[in-house]
Amino acid sequence: xxxxxxxxxxxxxxxxxxxxxxxxxxxxxxxxxxxxxxxxxxxxxxxxxxxxxxxxxxxxxxxxxxxxxxxxxxxxxxxxxxxxxxxxxxxxxxxxxxxxxxxxxxxxxxxxxxxxxxxxxxxxxxxxxxxxxxxxxxxxxxxxxxxxxxxxxxxxxxxxxxxxxxxxxxxxxxxxxxxxxxxxxxxxxxxxxxxxxxxxxxxxxxxxxxxxxxxxxxxxxxxxxxxxxxxxxxxxxxxxxxxxxxxxxxxxxxxxxxxxxxxxxxxxxxxxxxxxxxxxxxxxxxxxxxxxxxxxxxxxxxxxxxxxxxx
Amino acid sequence: xxxxxxxxxxxxxxxxxxxxxxxxxxxxxxxxxxxxxxxxxxxxxxxxxxxxxxxxxxxxxxxxxxxxxxxxxxxxxxxxxxxxxxxxxxxxxxxxxxxxxxxxxxxxxxxxxxxxxxxxxxxxxxxxxxxxxxxxxxxxxxxxxxxxxxxxxxxxxxxxxxxxxxxxxxxxxxxxxxxxxxxxxxxxxxxxxxxxxxxxxxxxxxxxxxxxxxxxxxxxxxxxxxxxxxxxxxxxxxxxxxxxxxxxxxxxxxxxxxxxxxxxxxxxxxxxxxxxxxxxxxxxxxxxxxxxxxxxxxxxxxxxxxxxxxx
Numbered sequence: 001x002x003x004x005x006x007x008x009x010x011x012x013x014x015x016x017x018x019x020x021x022x023x024x025x026x027x028x029x030x031x032x033x034x035x036x037x038x039x040x041x042x043x044x045x046x047x048x049x050x051x052x053x054x055x056x057x058x059x060x061x062x063x064x065x066x067x068x069x070x071x072x073x074x075x076x077x078x079x080x081x082x083x084x085x086x087x088x089x090x091x092x093x094x095x096x097x098x099x100x101x102x103x104x105x106x107x108x109x110x111x112x113x114x115x116x117x118x119x120x121x122x123x124x125x126x127x128x129x130x131x132x133x134x135x136x137x138x139x140x141x142x143x144x145x146x147x148x149x150x151x152x153x154x155x156x157x158x159x160x161x162x163x164x165x166x167x168x169x170x171x172x173x174x175x176x177x178x179x180x181x182x183x184x185x186x187x188x189x190x191x192x193x194x195x196x197x198x199x200x201x202x203x204x205x206x207x208x209x210x211x212x213x214x215x216x217x218x219x220x221x222x223x224x225x226x227x228x229x230x231x232x233x234x235x236x237x238x239x240x241x242x243x244x245x246x247x248x249x250x251x252x253x254x255x256x257x258x259x260x261x262x263x264x265x266x267x268x269x270x271x272x273x274x275x276x277x278x279x280x281x282x283x284x285x286x287x288x289x290x291x292x293x294x295x296x297x298x299x300x301x302x303x304x305x306x307x308x309x310x311x
Numbered sequence: 312x313x314x315x316x317x318x319x320x321x322x323x324x325x326x327x328x329x330x331x332x333x334x335x336x337x338x339x340x341x342x343x344x345x346x347x348x349x350x351x352x353x354x355x356x357x358x359x360x361x362x363x364x365x366x367x368x369x370x371x372x373x374x375x376x377x378x379x380x381x382x383x384x385x386x387x388x389x390x391x392x393x394x395x396x397x398x399x400x401x402x403x404x405x406x407x408x409x410x411x412x413x414x415x416x417x418x419x420x421x422x423x424x425x426x427x428x429x430x431x432x433x434x435x436x437x438x439x440x441x442x443x444x445x446x447x448x449x450x451x452x453x454x455x456x457x458x459x460x461x462x463x464x465x466x467x468x469x470x471x472x473x474x475x476x477x478x479x480x481x482x483x484x485x486x487x488x489x490x491x492x493x494x495x496x497x498x499x500x501x502x503x504x505x506x507x508x509x510x511x512x513x514x515x516x517x518x519x520x521x522x523x524x525x526x527x528x529x530x531x532x533x534x535x536x537x538x539x540x541x542x543x544x545x546x547x548x549x550x551x552x553x554x555x556x557x558x559x560x561x562x563x564x565x566x567x568x569x570x571x572x573x574x575x576x577x578x579x580x581x582x583x584x585x586x587x588x589x590x591x592x593x594x595x596x597x598x599x600x601x602x603x604x605x606x607x608x609x610x611x612x613x614x615x616x617x618x619x620x621x622x
Contacts, residue, residue: 018453072413076406095387095456098409102383103449105416110442113435124424127438131421138414142329145406 001052005038008056009063024088024100025107028067031083036306037062037173043299044177044191047291054116055180061111061130062173068104069137071097076145105134118182126179133172140164147231151239151251158236159200167199190285197282198303204275205307207232211259212268217308223255233274234267241265279307312363316349319367320374335399335411336418339378342394347617348373348484354610355488355502358602365427366491372422372441373484379415380448382408387456416445429493437490444483451475458542462550462562469547470511478510501596508593509614515586516618518543522570523579528619534566544585545578552576590618 009029014022038059045055073079074087075097081087089097112130117123143161147153174191183191210225211234225232229251238250238261249261262268286300320340325333349370356366384390385398386408392398400408423441428434454472458464485502494502521536522545536543540562549561549572560572573579597611 015450018450018457020457021450021453068413072409076409098383098387099449099453099456102413102416103446105413106442106445106449109420110439110446113438113442123435127424128421131417131424134417135414135421138410138417139326139329139332142332142410145410146329146331 001039001042002035004042004053004056005035005059005063008060012060020092020096021100021103024071024092024096025104027085027091028071028088028100028104029064031085033083035063037066037169039302040170040173040195041177043302044174044183045181046177047187047289047295047299048178048181048183049118055177057111057115058126058176058180061108061115062169062176064104064111065108065130065134066169068101068108069141071101071104073141075101115180117180122179122182126176129172129176129179133168136164136168140166140168153231153236155233155237155240158231158233162203163196163200166203167196170199170202171195187289187291190289194282194285194289194299194303197278197285198306201275201279201282202306204233204271204278207234208268208271208275209308210234211262213308223259226255226258227253229253234262234271237270238262238265238267241267312350312353313346315353315364315367316346316370316374319371323371331403331407332411332414335382335403335407336415338396338402339382339399339411339415340375342396344394346374348377348480350613351481351484351506352488354613355485355494356492357488358498358600358606358610359489359492359494360429366488368422368426369437369487369491372419372426373480373487375415375422376419376441376445377480379412379419380452382412382415384452386412426491428491433490433493437487440483440487440490444479447475447479451477451479464542464547466544466548466551469542469544473514474507474511477514478507481510481513482506498600498602501600505593505596505600505610505614508589508596509617512586512590512593513617515544515582515589518545519579519582519586520619521545522573524619534570537566537569538564540564545573545582548581549573549576549578552578 012026012029014026016022041059041062042052042055046052070082071088074082075089075094078089079087080090085091087097088100092100109130112127115123115126117126140161140163143157144165147158147161171192172195174195175188178188178191207225210220210232211223213220213222215222226235235250235258238258239247242250242261242265246261246265249257252258282303283300286296286303289296323337323340325337327333352370352373353363353366357363381393382399385393386400386405390398391401396402398408399411403411420441423438426434426437428437451472451474454468455476458469458472482503483506485506486499489499489502518536521531521543522534524531524533526533537546546561546569549569550558553561553572553576557572557576560568563569593614594611597607597614600607
């Protein structure tokens with residue numbers, strides 16, 4: 001699946017001029033990554049039809065859109081590196097990042113426009129789904145920025161933020177794939193729910209593994225989020241339960257102290273429980289999908305691999 | 312017409328949260344301006360049908376998109392003021408300008424999606440026209456940025472840049488209005504050509520009036536473009552004809568000296584001729600429109616008012 005996506009991305013011919021506009025786009029889209037969103041879209045399409053190439057324009061639309069958000073987020077965060085290479089605003093400049101990022105949003109829209117759908121009457125639904133999702137992601141990004149300067153973010157607010165910032169695009173990918181294939185309405189809804197829950201569980205798992213993962217498997221040093229004071233599910237739920245002394249420790253950014261404070265407050269178990277609950281809801285949506293196991297099993301296995309449960 | 316547009320813009324209810332995302336958008340869209348693009352769209356629609364409110368979603372889409380470009384252009388240019396008020400990146404900050412600008416592009420897309428068309432089979436054509444136009448405008452903006460650091464820009468390159476940056480959106484507005492109304496294909500093409508030529512003539516006229524306009528009518532001080540070294544049609548065509556001594560004067564940014572050098576080189580007549588030729592082409596497209604004068608006269612009068620020929 002990933003190979004089909006890489007081939008399609010590599011096959012896009014951008015106009016040769018103006019170079020300053022299209023070079024950073026080709027640079028960004030050739031940097032690899034897991035291609036999670038287009039893969040989910042093609043997998044959902046593949047639940048109903050075998051000619052997965054049919055859904056490639058929409059898959060490319062989602063990947064182009066996702067990379068647009070990374071490009072502009074990196075500029076807003078002043079991040080230097082993305083996937084082992086200088087970010088666009090470092091390799092070129094801020095104005096290039098702004099304009100090439102805008103162009104990627106337009107290109108994403110164009111890719112989605114050229115996506116045929118099995119049932120032509122549902123093209124509008126596909127485009128609206130995409131537009132709604134992009135708007136939600138902008139809102140999620142704004143909430144994330146707002147939370148940086150707040151210390152009273154509630155767990156519910158945090159969950160809603162990551163739902164908007166991360167989950168809805170996975171949900172959109174799955175629903176879009178099914179919609180393009182002409183799947184029944186209820187299936188598209190179940191796949192949306194499945195994607196939403198997997199996305200939440202995935203993000204919470206990421207927060208959890210930053211503290212309790214095996215660095216060899218997780219691929220990052222333990223405690224990175226703590227050191228940079230990032231508001232994660234762990235930190236937010238701990239702050240909500242802390243007394244004055246513990247609060248001070250939690251905000252100290254000292255990995256060892258913060259981790260033992262998490263233990264004191266029972267945060268690891270609480271976080272695991274939350275992940276398991278949400279992942280269980282994803283499983284329910286998956287189980288309710290009225291498709292033979294032989295057809296749908298690969299989707300669950302992909303979710304498992306996303307959750308780092310297999311390596 | 313403008314009243315209908317202002318009412319529609321004022322009637323948009325943005326989500327109340329996140330404030331940081333939607334406040335700058337409402338701020339930007341309430342700042343007034345000529346509302347040229349939505350007006351042209353409604354006028355083109357009005358050539359064929361009387362219920363102009365029908366085309367308001369598309370009109371609002373174009374105005375929202377246009378303001379997205381202004382917001383991001385102001386950030387790239389580090390401009391402090393727009394329509395007598397602080398620009399978004401000054402009143403808020405750069406990150407707000409980036410994200411709210413992105414959201415405006417998405418909102419523009421959403422407005423266009425909810426636009427019904429008289430002939431449902433042509434909805435795709437409307438969306439593709441919009442997407443193509445947005446991509447061309449990005450390219451125009453990039454060429455404009457490239458030209459700032461070049462002294463060998465040719466007249467043809469300059470004309471192509473302003474066609475992309477300015478004209479295609481006026482052309483798109485007119486074609487979109489006609490398309491929504493179900494106009495014959497040839498009419499939509501003629502309206503596109505008309506908009507493209509009027510847009511070019513309008514921009515060249517703007518360059519001309521900066522040097523030779525009546526400040527009382529033009530509303531700006533004479534020579535502003537010369538003082539800031541802006542590459543206008545006047546400067547580019549003068550540089551193309553200048554010897555070494557004249558070249559030095561032209562790059563001096565001294566209004567009086569540059570203007571007399573323009574006179575030496577016959578630039579004012581050359582520029583007027585170019586404007587007249589292009590405006591004549593706009594007139595040809597207008598004349599070819601197979602509609603009764605009583606129906607189409609208002610469109611020509613609007614073009615005349617844009618060209619500052621009436622005040």
